[in-house]
Amino acid sequence: MLLCRLSAVSRRVARWGPCSTRGNTLLHPALSFNSSRCQHVSSEGTVVQPEASQGPGKYSHSVLLPRTEFPTKLSGQKLLDREIQIQQECGFDALYAWQRDRKANKAFCLHDGPPYANGDPHVGHALNKILKDIRNRFEMLRGRQVHYVPGWDCHGLPIELKALGELGTAGLTPLQVRQKAREFAEGAITRQRAAFQRWGVMADWDNCYYTFDGSYEAAQLKVFQDMHSKGLVYQDYKPVFWSPSTRTALAEAELEYNPEHMSKAIYVTFALSTVPPKVAEVAGELGSISLLVWTTQPWTIPANQAVCFMPNTQYSIVKRADSSQLLLVATDRVASLTTLLGTELESVGTFTGAQLEGGVCCHPTIPGKEVPLLPANHVKMGKGTGLVHTAPAHGMEDFTVATDFKLPVECLVDEDGRFTELAGPELHNQCVMTEGNDTVISMLKAAGALVKEEPCVHSYPYDWRSKQPVVIRPSKQWFIDITSLKDKAKEVLAKVRVMPESARGSMLAHLDRRPYWCISRQRSWGVPIPVFYHKETREPLINRHTVSHVAQLFLEKGSDCWWELPLASLLPPEVLQKSKAGDVTEYERGEDVLDIWFDSGTSWAAVLEESNPRADVYVEGKDQIGGWFQSSLLTSVAVQKKAPYKALVIHDFVVSEKGDKMSKSLGNIVDPDTVINGGEDPSVSPAYGADVLRWWVAKSNVFSEVQIGPAALASARDNINKLRTILKFMLGNLQGFDPRTQAVEPKEMRHIDQYLLHLLRNYSMKMTDAYSDFDAGRATRLLQGFITRDLSSFYFSVIKDRLYCDPENSSGRRSCQTVLAEVLDGVTRSVAPILPHLAEEVYSHTLGHEVGETLFRSGWIKSSPVWRRPGLEEVVEGACAIRDSFLSSIHGRNAAEYELTIEIEPGLLFELMESLQEEPSSSYSQLTELMMSSRTTLTSALPRDISADALISQGSFLINLEGGVIREDSAYQVAAVPTSMARCPRCRRYTSESPECPCPRCQAVLNPAL
Incomplete structure (x- = not known):
């Protein structure tokens, strides 16, 4: 046989498409008959004369239809009870x-x-935790x-605010604040943990x-100390985002x-009091010149200390046609400013x-104050005038x-966001925003410096907790020197696999725009910064x-x-002595706590x-990207250089x-608890159970916005x-089949059965790759493709007759059951990371393992290299x-109503088909089974007397x-004619001599003694 001589196989260039069932049903049709004239021999050997009274379904008892207690569907409370039962019985x-x-x-x-312990579990938690669990399982x-x-993550202001509510911190000691915050966090943790377990x-x-x-x-604190000893943690007075x-x-x-x-964006003039020496010749006798500056934060003007320009950019002195005022602006901005000011600007x-x-x-608001023109690389030409008003107290650059x-660096703004006395009586105590x-x-x-005022809608930083705008103001805080870590962080990040890869750029961008990291917070609920201050010198x-x-x-x-002792x-x-410090009475403990991103960012060490x-x-x-990933990277690079x-x-x-963001006001929030247990109206919010929630996660493309709602869940x-x-x-179809004692060796199986094992092996390898790549979505697509195309539409439609109508212990039926057992096991294990409840439920209905054993304690998909046989694909495909x-x-x-004649010229394809049907013509060969026809004839030439129809x-x-050593493009012809055979009253195939008598195969099953 050709199969025995072939040593290696490569796939066809184009894989055959899904096979159609062409009217075949998943289960055997109901058996009913009008009459029977042929003799039936009972299993006891006596001849039973058929009677009309025996009528419909008299052979149904001999057909091996599927039997199982496994339900097709579970819903409502039964579904919920079953999932809880599985979790308990299988020891989740x-x-x-x-x-x-x-x-x-x-x-x-x-x-x-660490998720934040400040509220109830939500679908974002579900997406994250289930995605992780799929990979872990x-x-x-x-x-x-x-x-x-x-x-x-248990510390931080959001927890503190929720714990205290409207009370605020007035009149409460730090320990009282901390106690309330801890209790709130513990309650949130209890609720979230219960949901994650469910x-x-x-x-x-x-x-x-x-x-x-x-x-x-x-x-x-050990990480903090390590970073401090390396000079990476320091205290300084500099601008920070302040809420x-x-x-x-x-x-x-x-x-x-x-x-x-x-x-409110404004255009303001700064009168040039000292003309730059190199501009004097150009300015000549033009007269008074003013620099035109644009800002979206007018409140920062009183703190102005300079005006910055870009050294390599071209600038122009322009004359307004409507007032003859001379303005100095970037040349590239003249056209836009002409439109904005509504007047021609002549370059002079x-x-x-x-x-x-x-x-x-x-200075436009402080008489007698002068500010210099300074070069700076942060000046941009996309907006404004090309000249930047510079207030060092209120801007990082x-x-x-x-x-x-x-x-x-003069700060004119207090902790409440109001002007201080230094801003002058006209501004004192006013809210800057x-x-x-x-x-x-x-x-x-009033000073004649305002050229134009206009509303400006733009992106502006808000406090993520209070949802209120922040300001930039200088404060004495503790910082981490990011500049010293940046190069090493980029180096180690280059060795990290990032999925999706497009996110790597965002990681690097965050590193680039952070010269320092403010790690001190003026709160009580957090880890105290372990610092003491000298009462007099501050x-x-x-130290260590x-x-x-x-x-x-x-x-x-x-x-x-820190507060109790x-x-x-x-x-x-002894600590004071080692520190070479004075008496303890000279010091007081610090009141700041560490940033919660430093809290969570050191989790790798803890x-x-x-x-x-x-x-x-x-x-x-x-x-x-700008949070835990970043803080973890920076602290780890600082301490362990990786x-x-x-x-x-x-x-x-x-x-x-x-595609909308979820919010209570829009009424589009999806509660994972409602997804699992259902809502008040089951017709609107049915109980889906945990596996549906898990399938939704797995099926989603998690690298883009993940949509959830009734349609996705249904x-x-x-x-x-x-x-x-x-x-x-x-x-x-595996009822009563024990693979430990009744399985058939692959080499003894029919070709289509061997082929399914071959497909199962490929499927298992692809599933392994999908999970390894953190691509549960690909895993679900592979699963659906395999069960729909390879199993339901192809294999099941071909083997049903053999399963239902062959003798129970026949080699052909056992061959098929062996494959079904392997496929069932492989499919169940392959979906187990996503649907653990379903997987364990299926496993409890199968034979071949010890009583009480669970799927998750028995390993991954088992496939054998023996299943990949040379030439097998070519035969079946x-x-x-x-x-x-x-x-x-x-x-x-x-297809069952036709007899086929297949003509193939002598060659490789003919030999391959011969391995499926050795005799010239047959109704029971493997080739006929694959064709799903009444009878198949294999020939090297179509007969001359082929029917005209x-x-x-x-x-x-x-x-x-x-x-590719052996390549052959083989032609074939198929002649299909309506069969002359009658429909067998038992198997319903057109293989009987008369409609009243079972076909030879069925007669042998009904009367094994003959």
């Missing part, structure tokens, strides 16, 4: 500990980014020891990590940018920015200019001795001891295994089915029910190509063997 709560205790050659660490199934410790997330839920635990806080609404400094990651913020002199050096201007040129802004504009107008006392001592106290007592316990004599604090992957939403992760998976946010439920139908078919030509010629009619179809099949 003990699975993580079990896999940690077993021996494993490889480990897999997914470090859990896959890794555990394939034999790896999974390290996954869930955690919570979703089937695998973890040791009794041993999670919390950022308010003393052990975690001690590890955090007047919450009276604290903020880091970049704590900001939300409101794209609809409305500002042009020069480069570098020629502006040495110029001095008059402005502060850099002040540092370079030693300008004064509202009435203070208006007053400054009025002052500019010099900070902080002081921090190590405080860290040990936090480990033993928790950080509340006397100063002498926090700063004992949670990961000490021997190798580096995770295989971090998985979080895209908001963490990233704390090998890969980053960055998913998008959940939105409504219309689709997920329907997908699972279709899968249940396929699983039920296999379970029903060649037959399917011929069948497709035949089916297309009968236009949807029942024969339907002729033709085609060719490319055979490609041994890596």
Whole structure:
């Protein structure tokens, strides 16, 4: 046989398409008959004369229809009860500990980014936690020891605000604030943890990590000390994002940018009091010249210390046609300004920015104050005038200019966002963002410096907690020097796999625009910065001795001891002595706490295994690009000179089915608890269970906005029910089959059965790759394609007759059952990471394993290289190509009503088809089974007396063997004629001599003694 000589096979250039069922049903049709004239011999050997009274269905008892208690659908309370029962019986709560205790050659660490403990679980949590769990369950199934410790971010202002409500902090001590905040956080954690468990997330839920635990806080301080000792942590007076609404400094990651913020943009003149030497010749006798400046923050004008220009840009002096006023602006902005001012601007002199050096201007609101013209690279030409008003106290780039040129940094704004006395009596105590802004504009107008005022809608930073705008103001804070870490961070980030890769640019952009990181907060609910201040000099006392001592106290007592213990316990004599400091009475403890991004950013040090604090992957939403991903990277690079992760998976946010952000006001919030348990009206909000929620996560493209709503959830439920139908078919046909004793060896199987094992092997490898690539969506598509195309539409339609009507213990039927058992096992295991409840339910209905054994303790898909046989694809796919030509010629009619004559010239294809049918003509060969016809004749030439009503179809099949060494494009013809055979009253195939008598195969089944 040809199969025995072939050593290697490559796939056809074009894979045959899905095979049509052409009217075949999944289950055997009901058996009913009008009469029978043939004899039937009973199993006892007696001849039974058929009687008309025996009538319909008299052979039905001999047909082996599927039998199983596995339900096609579960809904309502039955579904919910079944999922809970599975979690309990299959030990979901003990699975993580079990896999940690077993021996494993490889480990897999997914470090859990801590969700914030400030509210109820939501669909964003579901997306994140389930996505992680799918990967963890896959890794555990394939034999790896999974390290996954869930955690919570427990500190910070949002928790403090929610805990205190309308009470605020007035009259409360720090310890009272902390107690209320802790209680609130613990309540949120309890609710979230219960939800995560209900979703089937695998973890040791009794041993999670919390950022308010003393052990975690001690590890955090150890990182802080390491960074401080390297000079990366320092105290300084510089501009920071400041939230007047919450009276604290903020880091970049704590900001939300409101794209609809409305500002009052103004164009202001700064009269040139000292003309730059290199411009004097150009200016000549032109007269008074003013620099035109644009800003969207008029309130910062009183703090102005300079006007900046771009050295390499061209500038022009222009004359207004309506007033003859001379204005100095960037040449590139003249056209836009002409339109804006509504007058022609005539250029009367042009020069480069570098020629502006040495110029001095008059401050527009402070008489007698002069400010210099200075070069700066941050000046942009896309908006404004090409000249930038510079207030070092209220701008990061402005502060850099002040540092370079030693300008004064005068802060005129207090912690409440109001002008101080230094701003003058006209502005004192006014809110800078509202009435203070208006007053400054009025002052500019009165001084004749206001050229134009207009509303400006632009993106502006808001406090992510209070949802109120922030200001930039200088404050004495603690900072981390990002500049010193930036190059190394970029270097290690280049070695990290980022999914999607497009997010890498955002990570780098965040690094580039952060020269420093403000890590101090003026709150009570957090980890205290372990610093002491000298009462007179205000010099900070902080070193490895002081921090190590405080860290040990936090480990033993928790950080509340910072307020509970006397100063002498926090700063004992031996620590003072080692620090070469004075008496304890000379000091007082600091009141600031650490930024919560530093809290969570040190989780790698507190949670990961000490021997190798580096995770295989971090998985979080895209908001963490500037948050946890960034803070973790910076702290890890600072301490251990490497990233704390090998890969980053960055998913998008959940939105409504219309693509809108979810909000209570829009009424489009989807509560995961309602998804699982249903709402008040089941017809509107049915109970879907946890697996539907998990399927929705897996099916979604998590790298773009993830939509959820009734349609998405109903689709997920329907997908699972279709899968249940396929699983039920296999379970029903495996009733009583034990693969341990009744399985057939692959080499003894029929070719189509071997072929299915071959497809199963390919499927299992693709599924493994999909999960390994963190692509659960691809896994769901592979699953649906396999069960729909390869199983339901192809294999099941071909084998039903053999399953139902062959003798129960025949080799052909056992061959098919062996394949069904392997396929059922492979499909169940392949979907288990996504649908653990369904997988365990199916597993409980199968034979072949010990009683009480669960799927998740029994491993990943089992496939054998033996299943890939040389030449197997060509045999079955060649037959399917011929069948497709035949089916297309009968236009949807029942293939079983036709006899086929297949003509193939002698050659490889003929030999392949001969392996499916050795005799010239047969009704029971493997070739006929694949054709689903009444009878098939294989010949090298069509007979001359072929029927005139024969339907002729033709085609060719490319055979490609041994890596292309053997190639043959073989032509074939198929002649289909209506069969002359009668329909068998038992198997319903057209293989009987008369409609009353079973066909020879069925007679042999009914009377095995003959």
